[in-house]
Amino acid sequence: MLFIEYAWYGAGMIRFGVFIDGEPFVLHQIGFGNRVSQSTPWSRTGNLPVRYELRNVGVTASGESLIHYGVSVCVEGGVDDQRGFTYSYGMAAATPRRTVAANTTRFPVLSVRARVMGSQEYTQASSAITAGTTTSLTATGTPWTANQWRGRALQYIVAGVSYTARITSNTTGALTIADIVTGGALAVAPVAGQNYAIGLINRGQLLPRRLLISSSALARVELIASIPGSPVVLTGASFQALSGLGSPNSFAERDVSATAYSSGGEVVLAFTAPAGGSGLLDISLDNLLPLVNTILGATPDTVTIAVSTPVGVSADVGADLICQEAMS
Numbered sequence: 001m002l003f004i005e006y007a008w009y010g011a012g013m014i015r016f017g018v019f020i021d022g023e024p025f026v027l028h029q030i031g032f033g034n035r036v037s038q039s040t041p042w043s044r045t046g047n048l049p050v051r052y053e054l055r056n057v058g059v060t061a062s063g064e065s066l067i068h069y070g071v072s073v074c075v076e077g078g079v080d081d082q083r084g085f086t087y088s089y090g091m092a093a094a095t096p097r098r099t100v101a102a103n104t105t106r107f108p109v110l111s112v113r114a115r116v117m118g119s120q121e122y123t124q125a126s127s128a129i130t131a132g133t134t135t136s137l138t139a140t141g142t143p144w145t146a147n148q149w150r151g152r153a154l155q156y157i158v159a160g161v162s163y164t165a166r167i168t169s170n171t172t173g174a175l176t177i178a179d180i181v182t183g184g185a186l187a188v189a190p191v192a193g194q195n196y197a198i199g200l201i202n203r204g205q206l207l208p209r210r211l212l213i214s215s216s217a218l219a220r221v222e223l224i225a226s227i228p229g230s231p232v233v234l235t236g237a238s239f240q241a242l243s244g245l246g247s248p249n250s251f252a253e254r255d256v257s258a259t260a261y262s263s264g265g266e267v268v269l270a271f272t273a274p275a276g277g278s279g280l281l282d283i284s285l286d287n288l289l290p291l292v293n294t295i296l297g298a299t300p301d302t303v304t305i306a307v308s309t310p311v312g313v314s315a316d317v318g319a320d321l322i323c324q325e326a327m328s
Helices: none
Strands: 002-007 013-020 023-031 085-089 098-100 107-114 117-123 129-132 136-139 153-158 161-170 174-179 196-201 204-215 219-225 233-235 252-255 260-263 266-273 281-284 302-308 315-327
Touching: 085 252, 098 107, 107 204, 107 260, 107 315, 204 219, 204 266, 204 302, 219 315, 252 315, 266 281, 302 315
Parallel strands: none
Antiparallel strands: 002 013, 013 023, 085 315, 098 315, 107 252, 107 302, 117 196, 129 136, 136 174, 153 161, 153 196, 161 174, 204 281, 204 315, 219 266, 219 302, 233 260
C-alpha cells in the first residue's frame, strides 16, 4: 500500500513510501520549510504532541541530526500564560525617568530586544577583526584550529546594528560565513576593529504583554518595532543584559542610553499622554507580535518606546515594558 505523509505536521517535509507487512518504508522525501532556500526539514510545533523521527533513506549512513529548541508560548492560536517567565524591562535604578526636551521627535526612552547570542564561546577580546567581506572574517594571528567553528553562529556589530551569520568553515585565522537565512553572501560585511562573538544563537522570543508608563506633561508616545529588512536603528544605544540587572534567568536586553531614533521599523502602537501629567498608564500589548531573534532573520527584533513633545513643553517620562519570555 502506498502512503504520502506530511512529517512534522506538514511544516518540515513530505514523504512518499509503501507499507510492507505493516512497516512503512520511505522511497523518497522532499525537505521544505518557511525559510528561503531551506535545504533541511524545519518547523515550529508549539506544544503539540509531536512525533520526532530521524531516518536515513540514502545508500550510506551520514551525519544527520535532530535539534529541538524548547517550547513556544503560542498554542493553537492563543497564548499559554503558563509557559515561559514574565519580566519587566524598565529604567535605570538611579534614573527612574528620562527627560525629553521640548519640541523633540521620537526620543527613545526605552528599547528592548532579545539577547542575540545564547552562548559566547569566543570574542574580539581574544583576537580582533582585521578584515571583513560579505563572505569572510579575518582575525589577528592564527587563534583557531581548522573548522573549529563550523556550524556555529557569528554575531558582529556594524554602525551600531547587530548582525548574525552562519559559519560554514574556518581556517586558523579566518571564518567563511554566510547569510543565516539564504545561505548566500551577507548584505552587510563585518568591519575591522568592531566587536564580534562566536557561539550559539539565542532562540528565545519575547511576547509583549503590558506597558506601564508615566509622563509629567503632554507627550505623544509611539511603540516602534523592527520589521523584516528594516531593523530599528538608534543613536548612542548601549544594550545591557537583564541577566546582569537583577533578572539572572532573563534572555532580554534593554537600553536606556540612546539619544535619538535614527531609522527603521514601523509604528505599531501610539497614544497621547495628557497635559498636566498622566499618572501611571497601564496599556495592554496583547495584540503586538512577539519579538523574535535570528531564526528568520539576520538581526534581532527591537521595540522602542519613542516619545515626542510639542513646542515649549518638555516631559519627564518613565516606562516599563512587561514581556513573557519563552524558547521558540
